[in-house]
Amino acid sequence: MVSRRRLLQRSLYTAAGVTLSKGVPLLGQAMASPPQVRSSVKLTRFVDPLPIPPVIRSTGKPDGIIEIEMRQFKAKAHRDLPPTTLWGYNGSWPGPTIEAQSGQALNVNWVSKLPDVHLLPIDHSIHGADASLPSVRNVAHLHGACVLPDDDGYPEAWFTANGEHGPKFNPRPSHYPNCQPSTTLWYHDHCLGITRLNVYAGLAGFYLIRDETEAALNLPQGEFEIPLMLQDRLFHHDGSLYYPRVVNGPKEHSIWIQELFGDMNCVNGKVTPFLEVEPRRYRFRILNASNSRFYHLRLFNSDATGKLEDDSFDAPAFHQIGTDGGLLPAPVELHYLLIAPAERFDVVLDFSECGGKSFSLINDAPAPYTMGGQYLAEDVMLFKVSRPLSGKDTSSVPITLAPFVPIEPTFGMRERMLLVSEKERQSDGYVITGLLGNAHWHEPITEDPKVGSTEIWSFVNITSDVHPLHVHLVQFQILNRQAFDVPTYQQTGKIVFTGRPMAPESNERPARKDTIKSYPGYVTRVIQRFDLPAGATITPGQELLYVWHCHILEHEDNEMMRPYKVIT
Numbered sequence: 094m095v096s097r098r099r100l101l102q103r104s105l106y107t108a109a110g111v112t113l114s115k116g117v118p119l120l121g122q123a124m125a126s127p128p129q130v131r132s133s134v135k136l137t138r139f140v141d142p143l144p145i146p147p148v149i150r151s152t153g154k155p156d157g158i159i160e161i162e163m164r165q166f167k168a169k170a171h172r173d174l175p176p177t178t179l180w181g182y183n184g185s186w187p188g189p190t191i192e193a194q195s196g197q198a199l200n201v202n203w204v205s206k207l208p209d210v211h212l213l214p215i216d217h218s219i220h221g222a223d224a225s226l227p228s229v230r231n232v233a234h235l236h237g238a239c240v241l242p243d244d245d246g247y248p249e250a251w252f253t254a255n256g257e258h259g260p261k262f263n264p265r266p267s268h269y270p271n272c273q274p275s276t277t278l279w280y281h282d283h284c285l286g287i288t289r290l291n292v293y294a295g296l297a298g299f300y301l302i303r304d305e306t307e308a309a310l311n312l313p314q315g316e317f318e319i320p321l322m323l324q325d326r327l328f329h330h331d332g333s334l335y336y337p338r339v340v341n342g343p344k345e346h347s348i349w350i351q352e353l354f355g356d357m358n359c360v361n362g363k364v365t366p367f368l369e370v371e372p373r374r375y376r377f378r379i380l381n382a383s384n385s386r387f388y389h390l391r392l393f394n395s396d397a398t399g400k401l402e403d404d405s406f407d408a409p410a411f412h413q414i415g416t417d418g419g420l421l422p423a424p425v426e427l428h429y430l431l432i433a434p435a436e437r438f439d440v441v442l443d444f445s446e447c448g449g450k451s452f453s454l455i456n457d458a459p460a461p462y463t464m465g466g467q468y469l470a471e472d473v474m475l476f477k478v479s480r481p482l483s484g485k486d487t488s489s490v491p492i493t494l495a496p497f498v499p500i501e502p503t504f505g506m507r508e509r510m511l512l513v514s515e516k517e518r519q520s521d522g523y524v525i526t527g528l529l530g531n532a533h534w535h536e537p538i539t540e541d542p543k544v545g546s547t548e549i550w551s552f553v554n555i556t557s558d559v560h561p562l563h564v565h566l567v568q569f570q571i572l573n574r575q576a577f578d579v580p581t582y583q584q585t586g587k588i589v590f591t592g593r594p595m596a597p598e599s600n601e602r603p604a605r606k607d608t609i610k611s612y613p614g615y616v617t618r619v620i621q622r623f624d625l626p627a628g629a630t631i632t633p634g635q636e637l638l639y640v641w642h643c644h645i646l647e648h649e650d651n652e653m654m655r656p657y658k659v660i661t
C-alpha cells in the first residue's frame with residue numbers, strides 16, 4: 094500500500110504535468126501570504142451524509158415571483174461539531190437550488206431578515222465598507238446570467254433588513270429573463286467591500302436553467318443528478334465560523350487578508366461528507382464557491398472509510414458535459430478537474446462497474462494557486478457505491494451534446510489590453526491590494542463596449558497568482574493564452590511575447606465561459622459579445638452599468654473589481 098503522503102505527492106507531480114506542461118512559469122517570489130491558520134478542532138472525515146439543497150421550481154406562470162429570505166440560523170456542519178451560526182437564503186446553506194426553464198422569465202424578491210450585527214470581522218478601510226454604513230448589507234447577484242443592470246445585483250445596490258439601501262438599490266424583485274441555454278448558474282451575495290464575508294457566512298446557492306436540448310439527451314436526472322457546492326472553511330471548536338484577520342498587516346488594511354484558505358472542505362454545507370450511490374451513471378454539477386481556493390480534483394480507489402488503496406487510474410473518469418455557460422458540444426473525458434473559484438463543471442461519473450467500491454475525491458491544488466504555501470485541504474468527499482441498483486440505468490451520455498456557435502471576430506473589432514496587477518508595500522513586497530486595468534473601483538469607467546458589439550479582452554497578468562476573472566452579463570469564449578516577458582513589461586510597459594498563443598484546455602474551447610483563469614506571465618484572451626437580454630427595451634444613449642472582477646473574493650473586495658458600461 095502506498096502512503097497517503099506519497100500518493101498526493103505523486104498526483105501533485107502529475108498535476109504539474111497537466112496544468113503546467115504548457116510552460117506556465119512560476120514567477121518571482123510568492124506574495125507574502127497571511128500566516129497559516131487552522132481550525133481549532135480536528136474532525137473525522139467522511140462521517141456525514143452529503144446534504145442535497147432544497148429545490149425551488151419556477152412557478153411556470155409567465156413572470157412568476159418567488160420570494161427568498163436571507164436569515165441567520167444554526168446548522169451542524171459536521172457530526173462532532175456543535176451547530177454553526179450561519180447566514181443562508183431561506184435559512185439554508187447552500188441556499189435552495191432554483192430551477193428555471195430557458196425562455197421563461199422568473200422574478201425573485203430578495204428579502205433580508207438578517208440581524209444588524211455582522212458575524213465576521215469587517216475591515217472598514219476597504220473601499221465601500223465604511224464604518225458609517227450599516228454593517229449588515231446585502232445584494233444578490235445571479236452569476237453568469239444575462240440580465241439588465243437593475244436586476245444584476247450591482248455591488249452598490251445593497252439593502253438592509255430595516256430598509257436602508259445603497260445608491261444603486263432597485264426596490265423591485267429581480268427579473269431574470271433566462272434567455273440562455275440550459276446551464277449551471279449560481280447566486281451569491283455581491284455587496285461592495287464585504288462580499289467575501291457574506292458569502293463565507295453562507296450566502297450562495299445554485300440556479301439551474303433547463304431546456305429541451307438538455308431534456309432530449311437523456312442524461313442522468315432526478316435523484317441521479319446532484320449539485321456539489323465546494324467551499325473551504327475554518328471552524329472554532331464551539332462550531333462557529335472562523336474568518337481570520339491579518340497579523341502584522343499593513344497600516345492601509347489592518348484586518349483584510351489577501352486570501353482565505355480553510356483547512357476543511359465543505360460540500361453542500363457539510364465537512365468532507367460521503368455519498369452512497371448505486372452502480373450507475375450520475376450527473377454532478379460541481380461549483381467552486383470557495384472564497385480563494387482552487388481545486389485540482391482526482392478520484393482515488395479507497396476503502397469504505399476513505400482510506401486510499403492505490404493510486405491507479407482505474408477509478409471512474411470525469412466525463413465533462415458542461416461548463417459555466419452551458420453544455421459542451423461533446424463530452425470531454427478527464428482524470429483531473431482544475432476548478433477556479435466561481436467556475437462550474439457539469440460532469441457525469443459512471444459507477445456501473447463499481448459495485449461495492451469506494452472512491453475519495455481528493456484535492457491537490459496548491460494554495461494560493463499555483464504558488465502554494467498554505468494548507469492544501471486534501472479531502473473533499475467520499476463516494477460509496479454501496480446501494481443496490483434501484484432499476485435499470487437507462488440514461489446515456491451521447492457523443493454529441495449541444496450545438497456550439499462560436500463568437501466570430503468582427504471587422505474593426507476592439508481588443509482591450511487589461512492589466513492584472515498588485516500594489517505592494519515598499520518595505521517587504523507585502524501585497525496591499527490588487528488592481529484591474531491599473532485602476533481603482535471609484536476611478537472613471539474605461540471599459541465601455543457598444544451594445545451588440547464584439548470585443549476581445551486580453552488580461553495581462555503580471556502578478557504571481559492565477560486570478561479567476563469574471564465579466565458580468567456575458568458568456569465569453571476563450572481564444573488563447575500567450576506568454577510574455579514580465580520584467581520587460583515592468584520596465585518599459587511593452588508586452589514582448591516569449592511564445593506563440595497556446596490553445597485553451599480541452600474543456601475550455603469550444604465552451605461558453607463567464608470565469609476564466611488568468612495565468613501569471615500570460616496574456617489570456619477572451620472574445621465576447623455584449624448582447625442584452627432578448628426583448629430588452631432600451632432607449633438610445635442609455636448607459637448600462639455592470640462590473641468585471643477577480644472572483645477570489647478577498648481580491649474582489651479590495652479593488653480587484655471595476656465597473657464597466659454597455660453603451661446603447
Ligand code: C2O
Pocket residue numbers: 234236281283435563565640642644
Ligand atoms: Cu460570482 Cu460578480 O460574481
Ligand code: CU
Pocket residue numbers: 527559560561643644645648649653
Ligand atoms: Cu485575484
